Amino acid sequence: MEEEELKILVVEDNEGDALLIQEYIKDEFPNTKLSHAWNLAEAEQHLRDNLYDLVFLDVSLPDSSGKDSIIRVVDLASATPVIVLTGYSDLSFAVESMQLGVQDYLNKENITATSLQKSITYSIEKNRIRLQLIDSDKRFRSIIENSIDGFALISAEGKIQELSPYGNSIIGYDPLENAGLFQMDFLHPEDRKMVLSTFFEVLSKPGSIKLLEFRYKRPDGGYRWMESTFYNLLENTAVKAIVLNYRDVTLRKKEEEERQLLIEQLTQTNDYLKQFGFIISHNLRAPLTNLLAISDLLTPDQIPNEQTATLLKAIKISTNQLNDTLNDIIKVLIVREQKQRSLEEISLNQAWTSFYQAQKQQHALADCEIITHFDQATHIYFDREYLESIFSNLFSNAIKFASPQRSLKIHIRSYITGPDTVVEFSDNGIGFNYQMVKERIFGLHQRFHDVLGGKGFGLYLIHSLITSLGGSIRCESEVEKGTHFYIHFKNSKHD
């Protein structure tokens, strides 16, 4: 402190007092530049022309006295600390001066060099802290005032005590004009109860925060969506209020609503399509079941006319094909409908054997060699009914697309790779150009053969069955060599 040069103004009309004070100051702070004013007018002149570190002010001056002097000088000194000098002790006046922004109050009768030194040091330091506080408060205010969010302090009684300028523009008017009373009328009627109960909930728990969205009416009558937080800082001595933060989210809300509407419409359309699928399948099934029953009752062998007998047999075959196609469509519909199916541990060998035995009983199977290797991965976690459908479709495909050049060979093996169990199903049939087809092979109504019997549904069904249970299927094929299917099943039930 002693190193720095201090600039001090002494405002004192009594020559003796002025000299004494200046002596004291010089003793304690030799580096001081002192100025002296005899009256208020002179003091004002000094303060306008110079910047001081400290002002000593005698309150009884020839041209002004008491509070008036203090107010004038404190105002002009602005950032400079002011110490008041009086010739008498008056505690209430001292307190009053402090409230007017004075840093200290000294009785001239009791002044000593030490007390003066202490007062000067304290006043300058106190003032420095005061200026820092003002500055930090200014920064804080400027952040709040320039924030895009609205910002309000609400008392426990629900009165708005403060509101950021941007807060006004968000809601379109200044609620402080209404004595800070919260206007319930401006809240959307459907939201009033919720906003109130949220406010009281936060009010009841110090430190609690609640997020909520509500609609608020602007002066033009239109409602805007606000996203807001109530933060109870009543027990925080620096705030002592419930802090309300809010921003206009009308645009976002509108987009959300539009999206919601779209989802609803899509769900409805989807449900309708599903129903439509069921109705169509059902309506087709009714006459089809009649055809099935009729062709079952028909006995072409008893017909003497050969052509009629052949045609009747063709009706039987076509009816059965129609039935198979419709059953596949229905299976797809049901797979899409049922999301949750429980997986069970299935022995591949057992499942294949029982499937194959049933096939042998039902159809006269052409000459074909089947090799199975299930020893590397004996079990999968899957749905038994689905697995049977998969076997059935792959097997009937292999038969349908067998090469006329050679007898059909089917090779099925299973093994584990990473988290998957793979079942590989290979044949030596006519195959197809995989490069041309790629994964479209598993699409709906994709047919890549002219061979009679392809419905374009089987592989789509298999794909649906497998993927609905979290697995995957992939295919490789070469013309006149054969086709390989790789079916990946999840190794574990959980996942």
Next chain:
Amino acid sequence: MIKKLLLVEDDPITQMLERIILSNAGFCSETVSLDNGLVAIDWLEKSINQEKQQIDLPELIFLDLNMPLMDGWGFLKLFKEKYLQDFPLIKVIILSSTVNPLDWEKSKEHEVVIGFEKKPLSVEALERLKQTEKLKHFFVESYK
């Protein structure tokens, strides 16, 4: 053999076919075809009022689900309200071409329903029904 069977079915061709199959299988001695649930209820109502002793009531009803005026579900609901208590021996088998898996689940809620058969009806299906716990007593005599 079942003495009397009601065939509640709206499609005339299906009616005809099922009659042929029932007779081929030797399943029942008399079949009454009724066009929908409402006609079936009317028929039951008349039969019960005319014949105070329940001599000629059916033992089994084959019930289609999808029918005009009153469908299978409507029939089951009315049957439960009106006749279930007084005529506990009458049983129902649903005979439908429905593709909705929920229908099968729904039919289990009715205690009068003892079976669910998918169309088309076949002699094999009827032979299978003859062996079932609920129906086999009707066919014991014929084996004697």
